[in-house]
Amino acid sequence: MLEEPGIRTAVQRRARSSGGLRAGDRLLEVGCGGGLLLRDALAAGASATGLDQGEEMVSLAPERAPAAAVVLGSAERLAFPDASFTAIAMSVVFIFLPDPLAALRACRRALAPGGRIAVYTTSPRLRGTPAAPEPLASRGYFCDNDELATLASEAGFRDVVVADDNGGRLLTANA
Numbered sequence: 494m495l496e497e498p499g500i501r502t503a504v505q506r507r508a509r510s511s512g513g514l515r516a517g518d519r520l521l522e523v524g525c526g527g528g529l530l531l532r533d534a535l536a537a538g539a540s541a542t543g544l545d546q547g548e549e550m551v552s553l554a555p556e557r558a559p560a561a562a563v564v565l566g567s568a569e570r571l572a573f574p575d576a577s578f579t580a581i582a583m584s585v586v587f588i589f590l591p592d593p594l595a596a597l598r599a600c601r602r603a604l605a606p607g608g609r610i611a612v613y614t615t616s617p618r619l620r621g622t623p624a625a626p627e628p629l630a631s632r633g634y635f636c637d638n639d640e641l642a643t644l645a646s647e648a649g650f651r652d653v654v655v656a657d658d659n660g661g662r663l664l665t666a667n668a
């Protein structure tokens with residue numbers, strides 16, 4: 494999935510545009526992978542922090558986004574003070590999370606009042622396709638639109654919107 498250029502392009506485009514990043518924003522990307530979105534955020538004039546549970550990714554991301562702070566960590570336990578960020582992006586990470594509600598709650602806590610979150614995740618329809626092959630297809634967390642919206646509301650977000658995007662799901666909401 495990571496190597497599929499069409500999916501990567503769609504994810505980056507959607508996460509970037511829906512986050513509406515602008516100069517002065519403080520972005521946290523949860524599950525930043527190789528740092529492509531961090532690079533784009535810096536180019537938009539935002540400050541960028543990446544967090545990933547993979548040591549390899551934490552080494553790789555700063556090569557693409559040298560001005561970003563990149564830390565090792567877990568989506569469910571974001572080790573940042575409350576209200577640290579104005580925007581949070583999570584792109585193709587949700588399906589890997591053992592406790593997605595805990596991750597959304599952690600994001601809500603780390604966002605400043607009025608901060609925005611954008612979560613791009615894989616639709617259940619793509620389970621078992623090249624976009625979500627085995628073993629991910631069996632083990633991953635695939636949720637429908639209503640479930641995703643309910644999780645975000647339970648985590649304390651408002652103005653929750655879930656939109657379909659070429660088989661993906663884009664959740665946007667405000668803190």
Ligand SMILES: C[S@@+](CC[C@H](N)C(=O)[O-])C[C@H]1O[C@@H](n2cnc3c(N)ncnc32)[C@H](O)[C@@H]1O
Nearest residue numbers: 524525526545546547550567568584585586589
């Ligand atoms: C498919 S990659 C997506 C990377 C990047 N967001 C992108 O769109 O290119 C998923 C990333 O999420 C990270 N990840 C998975 N579960 C995580 C968790 N619980 N906490 C932090 N990072 C996690 C993985 O290490 C991996 O780098």
